[in-house]
Amino acid sequence: MPEASNTASPARRHGRLAVTALSLPLVLMFSACTPPPATSAGQSAAAAPAADLGSCGTVPEFDVKDVDGAVAALPAEIRAGYASYPEEVYASPWKDLPKADGPIKVGLSYLPIANPFGKSVLDQLEASFAEAKAQGLVEGELVKRIMPDPATMTPAEQIRGYQELVREGVDVIxxxxxxxxxxxxxxxxxxxxxxxTVSLSGTIPSKYAVNILDNTYLNVAKPTAEVAKQLGGTGDVLVVRGVPGLTTDEYGYNAQKAVLEQCPNINVVGEVVGNYIPAVAKSAVLQFLTSHPADVDAVLQIGVMGSGAFAAFEQTGRQVPKITDSGASAGSLAYWKKYMAEQGYESAGTGGNGTQQAKAMFEVAMRTLQGQGLTVGTITRTPSMISNENIDQYLPAGSDATSPEEVLDGESWMESAYLDNFFTATQK
Incomplete structure (x- = not known):
């Protein structure tokens, strides 16, 4: 798409860019035991007496790759969210970016809207954009390049759309x-x-990117470890991946493996791909079950596909196993709550929704372009854990297994006070 002749360049919009800050090289920059027999669905270890599982049921941790020392400069309680974060973390080159000298032009390069999370993100970005426009911070419309089909999407397709946004003269993508x-x-x-460029839910390993996400390692490792503990360190599990090759899937998959390597009596009996779409995950699990008549003790899914896994087992009439609910939805929590009431079911998951995360994404973009001094290239946090004890804080009232909405807010997710820790100027 040709560059519009009436579009001001990003350099002009910011006045004189701090060239030295942008060009300086940033070279300083994841004993088993035997439980008693199962008593009900998803309950093989819940009634078991405490047992010595060794390291099984714990999360292996390693130091964050803080190559610039930017994380080390954060408050201790914030640094805790970077534990075992698997990517290098850069200091942000946008720390000295001047305040935009007028309304900015915003672009969106996004994946197909294929689940409640994606729809909530898009809806909230449109709402945040409208609010910012009313305040005179942005201009025009949110310029969108959204891939249409998860079955055919490719990185090359997304990059073409991203580069179109650049040619259209946007200031932030x-x-x-x-x-x-x-x-x-x-x-x-x-x-x-x-x-x-501000990235949500997936890391772009560029010094120019601003990455905002739950700690991708802990988001999967923590519920996986909790379910391994509930199983008493033994059992057969099915892995449901998202999109192999997608950064978040790779890190989640590696987190599962790291936890399971400490549990020699937990066996992975199969792996299927759900494309982060519950209906696709359901189909993949059903296909696996047709060729695997033996019981499955747990399903370890990478994220947002819990309802599909529940539906597959319910359709077949098979005993419903523990299903890790990373990226829980209203539908998956409704299944969880139902089996809690009927069978004493117990599992583990993580909360957070697209509305919360899109608000944080847009706020970070605006604060960066307003010259508030972003210090760190990756903003992360310890994921919010969901358990039997706090499930009602996340389950929308009246939800059932077919409910399309996301979970309730539960724990706050990167509100302004949290984001203040990553800027030299606090939000006014």
Whole structure:
């Protein structure tokens, strides 16, 4: 798409960019035991006496790759959210970015809207954009490049749309990358032109990217470890992946493996792919079950596909196993609550919704472009855990297994006071 002749360049919008800050090299920059027989669905270990599981049921931890020391400069309670974070964390080159000298132009490069999370993100970004426009902070419309079909999407397709946004003269691009690694060159080129890229839920390993997400390792490792503990360190499990090759899937899968390596008596009996779409996950699990007549003790899903896994077992009439509910939805929690009441079911999951996360994404973008001094290239946190004890804080009233909405807010997710820790100027 040709560059619009009446569109002000990002460099002009910010006045004189702090060239030295953008060009300086940033070279300083994851004993088993035998439980008693199962008493009910998902309950093989819940009634068991305490047993010595060794390291099984714990989360292996390692130091964050804080190559610039930017994380070390954060408050201790914030640094805790970076435990075992699997990507390198850069200091942000946008720390000295001047305040925009007028309304900014915002672009969105996004994945297909294929689940409640994606719809909530888009709806909230539109709402946040409208609010910012009323305040005179942004201009025009939210310029969107959204891939239409999860079955055919490719990193190359997303990059083409991203580069169209650059040519249209946007000042900031909001995105969730299909492949963060594939987008590095495009993001670097945009960054050198003064265009800020803000990524939600997926890391782009570029010094110019601003990554906002739950700690991708802990988001899967913590519920996996809790379910391994509930199983008493033994059992057969099915893994449901999202989109192999997508950064969040790779890190979640590696987190599962790290936890299970400490549990020699937990066996992975199969792996299927659900594309982060509950209906696809249901189909994949059903197909697996037709060729696997033996019981499954747990399903370990990477995220947002819990309702599909529940539906597959319920349709077959098979005993419903423990299902890790990373990225829980209203539908998956309704299944969980139903089996709690009927069978004493117990599991573990993580909360957070697209509305909360999109608000944080847009706020970070606006604060960065308003020259508030972003210090760290990746903003993360310890995921919010869901358990039998707090499930009602996340389950919308009246939800059932078919409910399409997301979970309730539960724990707050990167509100302004939390984000203040990553800027030199606090929000006014």
């Amino acid at each position: 909001l995105t969730t990358p299909l492949s963060g690694a594939a987008m590095v060159d495009a993001v670097n080129e945009a960054g050198e032109q003064g265009i800020v």
